[in-house]
Amino acid sequence: RKEVEQDPGPFNVPEGATVAFNCTYSNSASQSFFWYRQDCRKEPKLLMSVYSSGNEDGRFTAQLNRASQYISLLIRDSKLSDSATYLCVVNGAGGSYIPTFGRGTSLIVHP
């Protein structure tokens, strides 16, 4: 089983839709969690950290479920500009503090 797993998609949604991605991790001792965004042919950039109590940043909401070992990202009112690949990152997934990246989930928002 991979340490960090994501559904690669693509998720193809119309503008204005709500879409959610999940990411599962295998090590229950994992320390911290993040969502990164990567545009085509660009470097990954931090979208948001994921806190135990859940957190929101505008149209984006991140949740952590330690019992079931997954994190989620919810995007409300999707925009064309949200089209990108969303990477789940878990620190400590491999038993050390080294960040482990999921393979990413592709989102395509169409008019």
Place this chain on the structure above:
Amino acid sequence: NAGVTQTPKFQVLKTGQSMTLQCAQDMNHEYMSWYRQDPGMGLRLIHYSVGAGITDQGEVPNGYNVSRSTTEDFPLRLLSAAPSQTSVYFCASSPRLAGDQETQYFGPGTRLLVL
């Protein structure tokens, strides 16, 4: 601050050639790392460093060397390039490795083609 810089942006090599990919950061970050990204494979860790003089292997270290003589610089050396090393290479840094909420900052990447 320039953040994380990488050179070159593009490179074409012949099999067997060697080269160094440069990475520098001006944020005084302790942790630096190199990843390669291939279609369908996500980001895979090649080597990392938790401070000057300290390096360690990641998931896919074979064929690559690194050194960390200063806090700012973390070059990646390809010893004898092979077509399997055709990839996009990203360098990243963060203030520290251990601890909570340690964001990674990525360079713009180097696109390498080995013929």
